[in-house]
Amino acid sequence: MKISVVRNILEANDRIAEQNREIFNENSVLVINLMSSPGAGKTTLLEKTIDSLKDDIRIGVIEGDIETTRDAERISAKGVPAVQINTKGACHLDGNMIRDTFNEFNFTELDLLVVENVGNLVCPAEFKIGEDFKAMILSVTEGDDKPGKYPLMFHESKVLLVNKIDLLPYVDCSMEKIREDALKINPDIVIFPVSCKTGEGLDAWFTWLKERVKGKKVAL
Amino acid sequence: MHEMSIVQGLIAIIKEEMDKAKATRLISVRVKIGEMAGILPDALNTAFEIITTQNGMDGAVLNIDISPLTGFCRKCKKGFKVIDYRFSCPDCGVSDIEIVSGREMSIVELEVE
Numbered sequence: 273m274k275i276s277v278v279r280n281i282l283e284a285n286d287r288i289a290e291q292n293r294e295i296f297n298e299n300s301v302l303v304i305n306l307m308s309s310p311g312a313g314k315t316t317l318l319e320k321t322i323d324s325l326k327d328d329i330r331i332g333v334i335e336g337d338i339e340t341t342r343d344a345e346r347i348s349a350k351g352v353p354a355v356q357i358n359t360k361g362a363c364h365l366d367g368n369m370i371r372d373t374f375n376e377f378n379f380t381e382l383d384l385l386v387v388e389n390v391g392n393l394v395c396p397a398e399f400k401i402g403e404d405f406k407a408m409i410l411s412v413t414e415g416d417d418k419p420g421k422y423p424l425m426f427h428e429s430k431v432l433l434v435n436k437i438d439l440l441p442y443v444d445c446s447m448e449k450i451r452e453d454a455l456k457i458n459p460d461i462v463i464f465p466v467s468c469k470t471g472e473g474l475d476a477w478f479t480w481l482k483e484r485v486k487g488k489k490v491a492l
Numbered sequence: 493m494h495e496m497s498i499v500q501g502l503i504a505i506i507k508e509e510m511d512k513a514k515a516t517r518l519i520s521v522r523v524k525i526g527e528m529a530g531i532l533p534d535a536l537n538t539a540f541e542i543i544t545t546q547n548g549m550d551g552a553v554l555n556i557d558i559s560p561l562t563g564f565c566r567k568c569k570k571g572f573k574v575i576d577y578r579f580s581c582p583d584c585g586v587s588d589i590e591i592v593s594g595r596e597m598s599i600v601e602l603e604v605e
Contacts, residue, residue, distance in 0.1 A: 275602045277509050281501045281523065282597055363494055395494035398530050398597075423577040424530045457577045459587030 285399055288367030292402025299379035301332075302488040303387065305401055307425060308409035310391030313435040315343045316468040317409060318386060322350045324478045325384075329485055332377055334387045336365040343388065353377060364395040367402060383485050393422040397429075404488065405430035412436050412445040419453035426454050431462045433477060438467040495535040498597065499543045505599055507547075515604035518544070520553040522601040526594040527561040528577070561594030 280286065296303045308314050315335075322331055333354040335343040344356035355376045357369050370387065377385070387403065389396040397406070408429040410418055413436055419426045426432065432454055440447065447465060454461050462480065466473035506521060525531050533556050540554040561574040565581035566588045572581065574594065580587045 273513065273515065273604055275509055275513055275515075275604060277505070277599055277602060279505050280596075280598050281498055281505065284501055284504060362497065364497070366497070394530055398494060399497075420577070424528055427528070427577070427579065457579055459580055 282398070282400075285367045288371055289400035289402045292367055292370055294402075295374070295379065296385070296402055296404075299382070300489050301379050301382045301385050302485045303385045303401075303403045305387050305389060305396070305403035305406045306409070307389045307393075307396045307406060307429070308391060308411075309393045309414060312391070312409040312411040312414065313468050314388050314391070314409055315346055317433060317435065317466075318347060318388060319350060320468050320471070320474055321386075321478065321481065322347070322352055324474070325482065326350070326352060328482065329383045330381055332382045332385045334365075334370065334373055334385065336369070336388055336390045338362070338390060353382075359390055363390055363392050364399050365389050365401055366399045370401045383489070384481075393418070393425050397425045404484075407431045407433065409433045409435050410450065412440055412447070412450075413443055414445075415443075416445045416447075416449040416453070419450060419457055423457045426457045426461065429458065429461060431464070431480070434463065434465045435468055437465045437472060438470045495531060495539040496543070498531065498536065499539040502540075502599060503543055503547055503549075506549075506602060509602055510604055513604060515602075517605040518549045518552040519603040519605060520555060521599060521603070522555040522557065524557045524559050524596050524598050524600050526559050526596040528594045529597050531597065533558070557600070559593045559596050562592045563589045564592050565589050 306314055318333060331352045333347045333352060335354060335356045337343055338359050338361060341356040344354040347354035355373045387401060406429045408425055434450055451463055464473055464477045466477060506518060537554055544552045562571060563574050564571045567586050568581055568584050571592060581589055
């Protein structure tokens with residue numbers, strides 16, 4: 273017997289993500305799903321962002337890693353609430369894992385929640401967690417061929433931070449090629465070339481992010 | 493790497509549908525996977541074999557249809573095939589387009605007894 277069933281395979285996750293989103297919206301918390309390959313600088317960008325914005329914006333962080341609580345410890349040291357999720361092998365965070373952290377936060381006391389996904393340029397892009405948007409980091413040491421190789425991530429992200437630009441003179445990586453290829457895949461992507469080491473370019477990111485947080489408050 | 497999670501979602505749906513149909517044996521399942529779904533068919537097949545065996549569905553066959561990446565230009569009111577992941581209209585160049593197919597990850601049909 274044949275049964276015709278058209279159902280989205282990820283429907284269970286999408287449903288939970290939607291429930292998460294409702295909770296974030298009720299509390300006017302802007303939620304960012306931050307993604308990159310391992311070592312691109314997600315946690316360092318977060319540290320710099322917290323240092324710059326924590327007097328203006330109440331920030332919380334969910335750290336996703338396969339193992340260890342190192343990242344959550346780094347973020348907690350900055351004086352903001354941080355919860356570590358260890359996926360024990362899974363290559364991405366999903367809606368359910370995010371929901372499981374809700375008891376650890378008081379969302380009425382947050383303006384911005386950043387979810388640092390597991391370092392991986394493929395899988396996290398497929399799993400919604402209830403975020404307002406996805407942001408990604410590409411570091412110049414990874415090479416300028418990455419937008420073409422991992423189009424999904426670039427297509428799904430609202431913002432692209434190109435990190436470690438202080439190293440551009442030492443690596444064969446063209447900022448122009450990254451920009452061109454990323455805009456081909458996603459003509460609306462917002463690009464910030466930055467160096468978390470020297471601080472170059474970060475002010476533009478901070479200003480943009482503050483506007484998004486403000487926008488979420490006004491919208492609701 | 494996330495093909496395991498995808499197959500777990502798939503098996504949950506299959507079980508639900510088999511219960512509804514009072515079926516006891518899964519013969520095959522057909523899924524539609526978009527060209528840009530971030531899924532490797534080989535990895536999906538491997539994950540399917542492992543998880544169906546764990547769930548007493550040994551021997552079930554997974555058929556994968558790949559759906560091409562296509563878009564629709566809201567300005568020209570015309571559909572087009574997205575080539576080389578260029579997400580703008582090949583005729584007028586605007587980016588005001590919608591993706592029509594190529595991002596799917598859905599179950600289409602089950603064959604059961």
